[in-house]
Amino acid sequence: xxxxxxxxxxxxxxxxxPLSLECTVEGTSNPNLYWYRQAAGRGLQLLFYxxxxxxxxxxxxxNLSASRPQDRQFILxxxxxxxxDSGFYLCAWRKRTGGIDGYTFGxxxxxxxx
Amino acid sequence: DQQVKQNSPSLSVQEGxxxxxxxxxxxxxFDYFLWYKKYPAEGPTFLISISSIKDKNEDGRFxxxxxxxxxxxxxxxxPSQPGDSAVYFCAANPSGTYKYIFGTGTRLKxxx
Numbered sequence: 001x002x003x004x005x006x007x008x009x010x011x012x013x014x015x016x017x018p019l020s021l022e023c024t025v026e027g028t029s030n031p032n033l034y035w036y037r038q039a040a041g042r043g044l045q046l047l048f049y050x051x052x053x054x055x056x057x058x059x060x061x062x063n064l065s066a067s068r069p070q071d072r073q074f075i076l077x078x079x080x081x082x083x084x085d086s087g088f089y090l091c092a093w094r095k096r097t098g099g100i101d102g103y104t105f106g107x108x109x110x111x112x113x114x
Numbered sequence: 115d116q117q118v119k120q121n122s123p124s125l126s127v128q129e130g131x132x133x134x135x136x137x138x139x140x141x142x143x144f145d146y147f148l149w150y151k152k153y154p155a156e157g158p159t160f161l162i163s164i165s166s167i168k169d170k171n172e173d174g175r176f177x178x179x180x181x182x183x184x185x186x187x188x189x190x191x192x193p194s195q196p197g198d199s200a201v202y203f204c205a206a207n208p209s210g211t212y213k214y215i216f217g218t219g220t221r222l223k224x225x226x
Contacts, residue, residue: 006157032212043120043218044158044203051212059213090157094212101207102148103214105157 002027006091006106013113019064019078021109023091026072032094033074034103035066039087050074086113117141118206120217128225133191135220137204140185144206148214149178149189152201161202162189194224 006023013019025031035047046059048066056066063082067075074091088110092103119138127133135149145166150158164171164178164187171178177190191198201221205214 034213036216044205044216046213046215049213057212088155092157100160100163101146102160102163103150103158103205104160105150108155108157110155 002095002104004091004093004104004106006109008109009107010110011112013081013111015083015113016080019076019081019085019111021076021089021091021111023074023076023106024072025093028072028093028095030071033068034092034094035074035076036090036092036105037087038090044090048076081113083113086111116218117144118204118215118217120202120204120220122220123218124221124223126223126225127194129196130193133189133194133198133222133224135189135191135202135204135222137187137189137217138185139187139206141206141208142182142185143209144215145209146207147178147180147187148205148207149176150203150205150216151198152203152219158203191222194222196224196226198222199224 004025034049036044050068064078090108091106095104117140148163149161151161152158162173162176162178164180169180180187201219203216203219205216207214
């Protein structure tokens, strides 16, 4: 079966510390992968997407970076977290089945920078 | 520049009545639209979609209407149930791109 895993579920990090969030998909190959962030009171903001290994497109310049070291792995990183990096981070996989085109989202990571 | 707008941040509806959630967009190159439902601390889940070649799509209690000339789509939930209480996001895909652009969401509260 096709699934998407994202961890950790919650994270509290001090300002200036590094960050690494991991997302993996199973049951598919060469997926398009995405990182979104939902900040408090705001919608879903696209941060990065990747259409293949080593291919990263950045939508919003900021304190974060992304990498795709393997076909089914997508990593969101930061060298030094800012308070404004707090939010709910979602990994997504673009899936086309039965004529429907859309995302399957992971369960999300709640990041609080203190 | 918000290309997909949900101008109502919240909506309250009595159980059994119709819920109507609205979404406006600015880019005429959007050719596919989605609605997602999100509970707190969970990832969004897919509800219903519509292609720009259609003006209506129905799935059980959920119907999405698309008015291309007005660049407007709406999600109707009939009848509304307390379990429908969540944040609803609309999303649009610019033709030929890999990404979806999401609106800011509308929080629906269905009152028992």
